[in-house]
Amino acid sequence: METLDNAKKVYNNRHKNYHKQYKSQQKKSSLYSNLRLLTALLALFGFISPLFIPGLYGYENYIGVFFVILFIVFIVVHGKVKEKEKYLSMLAQLNKQGIERLEGKWREFSDQGDEYIDEHHFFTYDLDVFGKNSLYQWINSTTTFLGRQKFTNILKKPPQDIELINYRQDAIQELAEAVDFRQNLQGYGLIFKDSLIDPTELINWTKEKVESSFFYSVLRFFPILTLAAAYFSYTSGMLAPFAMVAIIQTLIAISIFAKVGEKLQQLGKYKDQITANAHLIELIENHNFKSPLLIKLQKRLSRQGNASEKLKALDKVMSLLSIRFQQWYFLFNILTLWDTHCLLGLNRWKREHGAKVDVYIEVLASFDELSSFAVLNFENSDWTVPTITNRAQIMGENVGHPLIRKKERVTNDIAISDNSPILMITGSNMSGKSTYLRTVGINSLLAFCGAKVCANEFTISPMEICTSMRVQDDINSNVSSFYAELKRVRNILQHAKEGKRVLFLLDEIFKGTNSKDRHAGAKALIKELYNYKAMGLVSTHDLELADLENEIKLKNYHFTEHYINDDIKFDYKLREGVAKTFNAKYLMKKMGIDV
The missing domain is CATH 1.10.287 (Helix Hairpins)
Incomplete structure (x- = not known):
């Protein structure tokens, strides 16, 4: 504490x-x-x-x-x-x-990532990665559109490259200790959050070929000709010269407005985003980083000169567009041909600096994403930075579920290696089997992302996390929970057959069918996963599956319960061997069912 x-x-x-x-x-x-x-x-x-x-x-x-x-x-x-x-x-x-x-009040935070919930994803739905009371809701602190997207994507598909994971570990830990920098970045990001919208249109514009500006360069001086005609008409008393030039200028203004007005209007809405990005990137440019990944990201900003200064220059050009949002703009544009000035300024900037805007925004998004994991590291300095190894294994000491409050959290060890690549977890209802599987899964995800894990020690090799825990009927597709589970299992097997390292978490496998078929199917599946060198955990009420310990390198563990004054109690501690007690009859009696 x-x-x-x-x-x-x-x-x-x-x-x-x-x-x-x-x-x-x-x-x-x-x-x-x-x-x-x-x-x-x-x-x-x-x-x-x-x-x-x-x-x-x-x-x-x-x-x-x-x-x-x-x-x-x-x-x-x-x-x-x-x-x-x-x-x-x-x-x-x-x-x-x-x-x-x-x-523990993070469960009240508004951004829960509900739109990213995917019941068919390999693991995010089963491990509570998105949605209410999720990992996302707990640690997300992103403020930029692409930062949030990047953070979401890495939770869905974490890195599998050991070198990259190690680089991320160093970067995240450095940001965790740089509280001032991290909070300045997030603070200014929150100020401009409503402006940090999807930058796709802006990036696409910077990649477009710059059109010739000669025509607009000439036209921008036309209002001077109109003023000269007005002066001539005033001094000579001849209205025709001014009327003719004024009509031509009006037609030019309307023509240009019709041709480029919509695009200029779309670009204009990015003005505040450019202002925000320039300020946020300036914070990154001025900080002294030490970890290789952060230095590399910072250098990407400076390869073509000072990124924030270039964005500030664009911000000044964008200021020309702000007038377009005024009600009197149409008349003003006729008098000044303001659209030509906007186009010339934008084209000039795009020609000189436009090619790197996507890089600037991507670098900022990377800092935004890494900072979310840095919050986790900072607030949980008693957790451990996991060791990432190439040798297939998951070894952990006092591993706990990160989303459970510390005072309520019970920790257990985990040992999966070549000697025991599969753990069979038996035990009574509510004893902690499913939570234990999720504990292993969510800490593995954090480890691959480069963050600290809720454990005293943790060593893991990169693996594809695959789960089958909360499989439900899909009424819209006319698919039963059993068939949906079969599809999920098929995907897990496919990953293993392709030679990928797989970490599987199977909770009450094939529970949608009769006990005889369930036992036969589960036994065959476990053997096949073992043959393909997959590693993982299986929780079950089927004690006969424990006999697989005699056929393959599988190790049995269990959770149990005890009773005090006819009241059931759980300690949620993992023990070696097969469960010997079950509580289904007790729970049914508590519900008034006479068995």
């Missing part, structure tokens, strides 16, 4: 500090808001001051303009104060969220 208290202490101190700064900034914001109002009133009074103070006649414009300038200064300063106020609020909120996560 000591290490959790340390993380909680850090969060508490940071929350108090940032909340105090936020309150101070809030007062400053209120002050500048009042100053804005005061200078606006004084500016108005300045312009009309001779009505009240005749001696000021002739000075009213100077007084008014002075307070107008002061009003504008206060607007700019107030904007920066408000921005810092929001940032401090986010940092205070982040640390409060960290406290809530440590207290």
Whole structure:
């Protein structure tokens, strides 16, 4: 409990500090808001001051303009104060969220990843990776669209390359210790979160061929010709020259608007995202990293120059597009041919810097994704960084289920190797068999992702996780749970036959059929998985399957229960051998069924 208290202490101190700064900034914001109002009133009074103070006649414009300038200064300063106020609020909120996560209140977090629930996935549904009370809901701290996507994808398909996993371990642990950097990245990300939308259209635009800008370069000067025609008409009294040029300019504006208006409108919505990405990437550029993976990611940003400066340049060009969202823009565009200026600026930037935007966004997404696992490492410093080995095995000491509260968590050892590649788990109902399988599965997933695992020691080799635990009827496809289970088992066997290293977790296999067929089918399946060198765990009530220990390298373990004053108790501790007690009759009697 000591290490959790340390993380909680850090969060508490940071929350108090940032909340105090936020309150101070809030007062400053209120002050500048009042100053804005005061200078606006004084500016108005300045312009009309001779009505009240005749001696000021002739000075009213100077007084008014002075307070107008002061009003504008206060607007700019107030904007920066408000921005810092929001940032401090986010940092205070982040640390409060960290406290809530440590207290088990993460189950109330809104982003549960429900849209990623897939009952047909090899393991995510069975291991509670997505959805309510899931691994995703617990540790996800991504703020960018692609970061969230990247985080989700790695949970679905974790790395299998030992070198990459080791690189990720170093990177995640470094980020876990870099609390300031990580929270700054997430804090600014949360400020701009609504703007960090799917960047696909933006990236596609940067990859498009840059069209010739000569035509638009000439047209942008057309309004000058129109002004000259207006001046000529005014001085000569001849309206025709101005009317003719004005009509031509109007037609040009309408034509360009029809041709490129929609694309410019679409690009305009990325303005805030560019601003956000420039700021977030600048944080990455300015940090001194030590782990190879983070250094490699950082260098990808600097290969073609300063990435944040390039994005800031695009941000300035994007500012030209912001006018398009005003109601009076159509008239303004006719008068200035503003679309030509937007196109020229965008084309110039795309020609010089556009090729690397996808790299910038991808690097930012990688930091976003890695930071989520870093939160787990930071908050669970008493967990262990697993050893990733090429020798097929899973060896763990005091392994617990990460999603179970520490005070309620019971840990057990795990030992799967060439000497005992398959573990048969027997035991009574509710004794802990399924939880044990999930404990092994979810810690294996965390290990492959490069994160710490809930154990004192943990060694594992890269393996494809395959489960069959929560198989249900599929009414829409007219598929029974038994047939759905057969399909799942077929996929597991296919993986093993292809020579892949497979970690299988089978809970009450073939429970949808009669006991005789279930026993025969389960026995044949286990033997076949053994022959294909797959490793894993099988939980069952079928004690006869335990006899496989005499035919293959299989080891029997069990969970049991005991009774105190006719009340059933579980200790959830794994023991060697086959279960000798069962509680089905006891539970049925408790439910009023006389057996």
